[in-house]
Amino acid sequence: MTTGARPLGRRERNKQAKLDRITEAAAALFARHGVDDVTTQQIADAADIGAGTLFLYIRNKGELLLLVQNAHYAEALAEGERAATAVEGTLDAIVALLRPVVACNRAQVDNGRTYLREMVFGDPAEPQHARALSIVAQTQEAVAGLLARTSSVGATEAAALAQVVSAVMFVEMASSPEPDVDVVTDRVRRQIGVVLGLRG
Structure with a gap:
């Protein structure tokens, strides 16, 4: 049955x-x-x-923005994960993973920046806030997986580096009013390259 x-x-x-x-x-x-x-x-x-x-x-507009944007960010992350599977080098693979997330955030810059603010300062007990943080955790897990696949770092170090990579991307998106996806992605790439000691 x-x-x-x-x-x-x-x-x-x-x-x-x-x-x-x-x-x-x-x-x-x-x-x-x-x-x-x-x-x-x-x-x-x-x-x-x-x-x-x-x-x-919904209790407020911020909660509704999280509801709307979470679905877009989850789709962007899935797109990035697919793109990264076809890329060999560590830095290139990480950038391929993150670029769709940057593009999602830049689709409407003010909305993207407000979403990140709500993610950081919103009510942690609110379900859409928890979903947003879950997407951040999934992003970090995906970066850690790429680091483990394409470099010699162990799982613990990969997880720690993935948190730094995620922080670099989110701070750059939150602080920059720049609408151009390529410009923001290039800034993220340069910073990640320095953090990871990689060039290219």
């Missing part, structure tokens, strides 16, 4: 549909205007719900 996930009831389906509408409305408005210039009332109107209903799903 096979067991599968129990189908969602009508109430759960309605809640999920409403959350999907909220997420889609917020994503479109944030992309068009930037998170700072969008109000929760505009999001509620675009999602065709009342403002009070919106706050049953």
